[in-house]
Amino acid sequence: MAYFDRQWGWGPPIENINDAMRGILSRERDGMDRYNWAMGLARYHALEFGQHSAVSIMDPIYIGKLLESDEVNIFHEPRVFEMIARYCLLNANEKDKVMHEMVKSLRLPLIRPQYIIDEIEPAVRPNGKCRELLKEAYRWHLVPEEREKMRLDSPVRTRPRNPYIRIISVGSHDMETCNILELYDTKEKEWNRMKDIEIDRTHTSSIMVDCRVMIVGGKVDGKPSGRVQCYDVITATMLEEEPLLTPRYNASLVTMGFGFATVLYVLGGRNEDGCLDSVEKWDPDNREWLYGKEMEFKREEFGVVAWDNRLWVAGGRCGDVWFETLEMFKPKKNKWKFRADMNQPRPYCKMVVAGYNFYAMGGYTEGEGERNLFTLERYDPYEDKWTLLANMNICSGPISVGAIGDKIIVFDGKPDENGQSRAEYFVDSNYKWLNFDPFKHHRANASIITIPYFMNRMRLAKR
CATH class of the missing domain: 1.25.40.420 (Serine Threonine Protein Phosphatase 5, Tetratricopeptide repeat)
Structure with a gap:
């Protein structure tokens, strides 16, 4: 290649x-x-x-x-x-x-x-x-x-910016597609499959840190992994980092800060003993993992965002217990605090920041005959209030979610009856869902990574 x-x-x-x-x-x-x-x-x-x-x-x-x-x-x-x-x-x-x-x-x-x-x-x-x-x-x-x-x-001053960026999708719940890396260009409006990356496990979590895609944890032969890989998008090389202190899969990742001051957090997930409440953060100076303050509840398959110098965690599950709770963490005080509950419990919850608020979506209903949740909720941090918005048109299986400016983009967890992937986006000011370009290679629960302005060049390999 x-x-x-x-x-x-x-x-x-x-x-x-x-x-x-x-x-x-x-x-x-x-x-x-x-x-x-x-x-x-x-x-x-x-x-x-x-x-x-x-x-x-x-x-x-x-x-x-x-x-x-x-x-x-x-x-x-x-x-x-x-x-x-x-x-x-x-x-x-x-x-x-x-x-x-x-x-x-x-x-x-x-x-x-x-x-x-x-x-x-x-x-x-x-x-x-x-x-x-x-x-x-x-x-x-x-x-x-x-x-x-x-x-x-004042349509301009009240509308979030929508800068020119690109999107990376990586990972999957399926071993056959977990190593696929696709790149989307918002100008060309097209997904391109790039060089496959070497991932030997499913149920990983991925995020961009300082021009590198961090691929954390996962499951190998049914067992949790603490492996941490770092894919450098400038040189198209895969590097090994220090493993997690606690092997886990179905964890949630989030970053706080900018550039070299970026701090990566790994929260919750599951290991052989069950769900986890532990938090690990990456120290980029000493290149080591440190334990942080534990969450109030043990969770896996939950949503997390960083907003206003705080971490916000919502939804998820632990065994048969499904959560609608929202927790907020202030790093300076090293303390978790409960905020307003969502309107309904959401295992496999996804959260994104889009514009002035952040949003929760996806998951399953509680009780017998689990069904997919098509609902979308918006949280206003100043009012501490969740509001139900327009329902999604697609939501089958674990969805993948990202955001560009004030657009929330959702990729369906399962293909349609013709085997094709599906995707749509939502703009809060328009209050409706519209079609978006789907993956070329369908995957469930992929990590969606947006590339910010400082990514000036990218060196990848074509298949």
């Missing part, structure tokens, strides 16, 4: 940023085609672009047009404010003139209130026009019943 280079974006960031800067600054001379191309480069490498020394001499209108785009490759909205604050600091003499032009490109209502109060309000309050934007953000948080009207009045 020959290796090939698959371009991730437009080449090395520094060269691209310089090209983008020249294209934007020479709009009058070189025309709109080059300008539009340069703005595309700047959106793709937005964080690096914001650190460029020449940004300070650019017209704030261009910066505003750049930052108001849905396709800006920034997943954390406060990062956008940091770019605005830096620009205003470099243009201190014209701060009052440029502040509103910049801040109106910010998705203020989608930023948590405490950050607005502590960081944003002190910087923008002296500007009268910016105060109106602050009022809009506070009204979004304090009067949730007006959010639908606000979505109509």
Whole structure:
């Protein structure tokens, strides 16, 4: 199998940023085609672009047009404010003139209130026009019943960004398909099977950590495994990491932090003694696993997300006990706390963060004659409340779930009567499910990994 280079974006960031800067600054001379191309480069490498020394001499209108785009490759909205604050600091003499032009490109209502109060309000309050934007953000948080009207009045500022990213699917409950790696391009709208990776077990859990796919635990010949493999998507090589302290399968993975400060958590699952409540976290500096604070309940096949510097765990099961409970963990306090229960128990629960909230879906009904759950629930962390939304159209077997911006994507656990995979996506503001491109090679309970902006190149092998 020959290796090939698959371009991730437009080449090395520094060269691209310089090209983008020249294209934007020479709009009058070189025309709109080059300008539009340069703005595309700047959106793709937005964080690096914001650190460029020449940004300070650019017209704030261009910066505003750049930052108001849905396709800006920034997943954390406060990062956008940091770019605005830096620009205003470099243009201190014209701060009052440029502040509103910049801040109106910010998705203020989608930023948590405490950050607005502590960081944003002190910087923008002296500007009268910016105060109106602050009022809009506070009204979004304090009067949730007006959010639908606000979505109509301010569709851009209340809509999560939808940046250009790619998706990896890996793993399965089936030994025949557990080593398949597929890649989806949101621009090309197509799945491509890449080089198969060497996985000798089923029921693994996978997640992206610092440009690498971590494949954790699993089941070999019916026994739990503590094996941890690391697939480097830059070099297309599989590496071995230190094994888990407790072998397990059906565990849930989540990361917190950014870049080299990313912390990987492995929660719950099952071993030969039954379900687990133990938590392990990966220490990237010493390359070792450490035990964390145990969850309140032993669980497997549950959902977990990281949101607002906290871990949120919901659903799952332990033997015949099926959970609807939600637990929240604050790393700084090293303490788990119960929050509002879901509307129904959910073994095989899946959770994703999409936009301002996070969502739980999938699973089975309780009692005799287990049936698939087609329901979708949204949790509002500020109100501590779950709300049932539009039912899914597909849900047979353990589903696979991911998110792009505010889109929730679900891949069915079983093929249809023609043996074809099925997939659909949900956008909360539209309140309906629409068809999405399914896997080319069907798998149940695959891990769905989204590739963020800093993945600049990818080197994989074609079959």
